[in-house]
Amino acid sequence: MPDTATPAPAPLSPAGGNAALRALLDGLPGVDEAGVHARVADLATRSVKTTAKAHAIDLAIRMVDLTTLEGADTPGKVRALCAKALLPDPADRTVPPVAAVCVYPDLVPVAARALGSTPVGIASVATSFPAGRAPLEAKLLDTRYAVAxxxxxxxxxxxxxxxxxxxxxxxxxxxxxxxEACARPDGPPAHLKVILETGELASYDDVRRASWLAMYAGADFIKTSTGKVAPAATPAVTLIMLQAVRDFRAATGRQVGVKPAGGIRTTKDALRNLVMVNETVGPDWLDPRWFRFGASSLLNDLLMQRAKLTTGTYPGPDYYSAD
Amino acid sequence: MSDRPRPTPRPAPHPGPDSPSTPAATATATARPASASGALVYAPAPESRAVVSLRPAYGLFIDGEFTEPGEQTMTTVNPADEEALAEVATATEADLDRAVAAARRAFDGVWSRTSPSERGKYLYRISRIIQDRARELAVLESLDNGKPIKETRDVDIPLAAAHFFYYAGWADKLPFALPGVPAPRPLGVAAQVIPWNFPLLMLAWKIAPALAAGNTVVLKPAETTPLTALVFAEICQEAGLPPGVVNIVTGAGATGRALVAHPGVDKVAFTGSTGVGREIARTVAGTRKRVTLELGGKGANIVYADAALDQAVEGIVTGIFFNQGHVCCAGSRLLVQESVAEEVLHRLKERMARLRLGDPLDKNTDIGAVNSSAQLARIQDLARTGREEGGEEWSPSCELPSRGYWFAPTVFTGITQAHRIAREEIFGPVLSVLTFRTPQEAVEKANNTPYGLSAGIWSEKGSRVLWTADRLRAGVIWANTFNKFDPASPFGGYRESGYGREGGRHGLEAYLNG
Known part of the structure; x- marks a missing residue:
C-alpha cells in the first residue's frame, strides 16, 4: 500500500493502452447503489438552521457558477448576468459576489468586458458542449478561443x-x-473542469471510474453534468464524486474540486450538498476554490432565504431579477 | 476464490483523525490548501419536548383501566441528564393475578369470539393512532431511552406502526399462516417481557402478531423504559380495544419472573439477555407453556477485499453504532480481510470522527446516551478488560456531557477470538476488529461463538456472498447492508441467541396451535 508521502504518480505513459487504464480503473472499489442511496438519505436529515443556515447560505452564494447556456443568449443577457454575479442583491450590499459566470465561448469577451478585473471568474463551456461530438481539433480550437x-x-x-x-x-x-489548450501565454492557465455527464454513464461504478480518469488526466475540477441531460446532479452522484476526490488526494496528494451542476434549484438542495461536502471530505473543500454549484435559478432562492433570515419576511420572487 | 489484483489507485491512508500530525503539518508535503471557510457548524436543532405530556405517576393498565399507582413505585429517568421523568408502579403478584385473569376473561369472552376481520380493524386503528401520535412517541422514546430522535423518528416508531399494519392484514388470513393447518387456533393468554433497547418497537413485535392470531396479552416493559408502553395503553383505550385484551404491567426483574411463572399464561415470549432467557426456559420446562426467546448475539460483520468499501464502512457504523450498540443483532465483531484491513480501518476512523454524540433530542445527533448507569458500568468494565487484555482502543475525540450516561464510540484492534471482548456481548458502542485471510477463515471465526443471531457479508461478488451465507450459523444474514428490519421478514436466532421467529408469517407460528 503506498504511503502518505507518495507523490502523484507519473502521468500515464502514452504508450499504455486501454488495457492498462482499464486495469487501473477497475481496481477501484465498487459502489453499492443501495448503500449510496441510504447514505444520501441519512445526510439529508441533517438540520441546518439559524446561524448555521446563515453561514451556509453565504458560502453557497460564493460557490455559485451563475450560468446561462442557451442558444438564445444575448450580449445583453450576459451583461445582466455579470452585474448580478458581482452584486447579487442590489438591495443588500452585504451579499457576497458569486464565484464565476458560465457562458458559451462566443460570449466570453462580453463577460470579460463586464467583469474586468473583479474577482468573479469567467467560466466557459468548450469542446463542443454539450454533446462533445466534434473532432479533437475543433474541441481544442473551441477551448483556445474561449481562453483567448x-x-x-x-x-x-x-x-x-x-x-x-x-x-x-x-x-x-x-x-x-x-x-494544454488552457494555457495562456500572458498568465496562469484557465482552470479545467471536466464534465462527466453522469446522466449518460451507465452506473455509479462508471461515475467513480470516470472521476479518477479525469483526475489522472489533470482535471482541476470534476463536474457532474452539462445541465442538458436528465438526471443531472443527483445527490448520489455528487457523493460518489466527493469520495473520489477525497481518495484521489489521499493517493496522490493533489486536491481536485467538485462541481455539481444542473437540477440544484433550492436553498435546501444547496445546503444538503454542503452537508455532504462537510461530512465526506471535510472543511478543506468548503470553499469556492474547491466546490461550486453550476446553477441559474438557485441564486434567487438563496437570496430569498437570506432575506428571510436577515429581515424576518420572505420576499416574493418578483423582487429579484429573473436572469 | 482469487482476488482481482488491485493496482495503484487504492487510496492510501493519509494521516487520519488518530494521527498526531495535523492537516497544517502535512500541507507542506502536499499542495493541500488551507480552508478559508472552516467547517460547517450545525446550530443546535432540538426537537420540542412540548408534544409530550407526562403524568407524574403511572399505575398499571389492567382490564382497560389504569390502576392507582399504589405504594410500590420506581422512578424512570432520562439517561441523557439523569432527571426523573415519572413514577411508575411496581406490579405485585396480586396485580399479576388480576392482569392474567382480565386477559383470560377477555380471551374467553370477547377476543377469541371476535371475527378475524374485526380483530384486523382494531389493529389497523392502533397503527393509525401510532402514526397520528408519532412525534409524541418519538420524543418520549428518546427521553426515556436516551436514543437519538432521528432514530426514534425514522426507525422505531414508523416500524412499530408498520408491524401493526402488517399483522392487521394477517388477522383474517390465518388459514394461510401455517402450511397444512386450515383452521389454526390461538393459544390463549400470552405473557410478554420486552427489553429496553427498542421499547415500543419490541412491544409491537410482541403484541401485533399475538392479537392478530386471537390471543390476549399481559406485557411487561423494561424497568428503565416503561413510558411508551404506558402511552400505548392509552392508545388501546383510544382505539376502543375491548378491556383485558392488552394489559401492561410495569416492574423490575421480579415482576417479569413472576409473570413468566404465572400458571394462568399459555405462552411466554421474551426478548432480552441470554442469562435471563435460560432462567425462563428452566421456569417453563415441563409446563404446557409455549416459549419463544430472542436473546443475545455477537454478530460478525465480514468485509471482503472486493467489497464496496465506502458502503461497507457505512454498514460497519450502522452495525455497531446504531442505537449506541444496544442491539442484540449488532455487528459487534468486524471481520475484515487482511489485504484491506488498514484501509478499512482508516476510513472507519475518519467516518467515526464525524459521528455526533450529544443531546438525544437534537435532530443532528447520531449517538445518544447509554440507557442506564448499570449498562454504562458494564460497557466500561468490558472496555477495561479489552485494554487489560492488550487490545488497542481508539475513539474519536468527542466531549461527553457531564451529566447522564455516555460512552464514546470505540474501536478495539489487535483483538483475537481469544479475547473476552470478542466473545461476550457488550451491548454498547464498542467494535472489536479481527482480520482474516481466506473466506474459510472468515466463516470459522464468524461461527466461533455460542451465539447465532446475525451476520453481515460485504462483497461485490455474488457467488462469494452466497457461499458465505450458506456456511454462517446465524438467524439473520445481511448482504451489503446491516440492521435492516421489515415486518414481513422473520427475525430470530440459533443456539444461545434463542429460538422462535418474530416477524413475517413465521411470527404467527408462535401464537397459533396447529
Missing part, C-alpha cells in the same frame, strides 16, 4: 461514447490535450 477571449475557467465535456465503449485512452488523451 478571457475565460479563466474551462468546462469541458468528456467523450461519453468513447468512455462507454471502453476507449478510456481517448477520453484521457482528450482531457490532457484540452488541459
Amino acid at each position: 477571449g478571457g475565460a479563466t475557467e474551462i468546462d469541458m465535456v468528456i467523450d461519453r461514447g468513447a468512455f462507454l465503449a471502453g476507449d478510456h485512452r481517448k477520453v484521457y488523451d482528450e482531457i490532457v490535450a484540452v488541459k
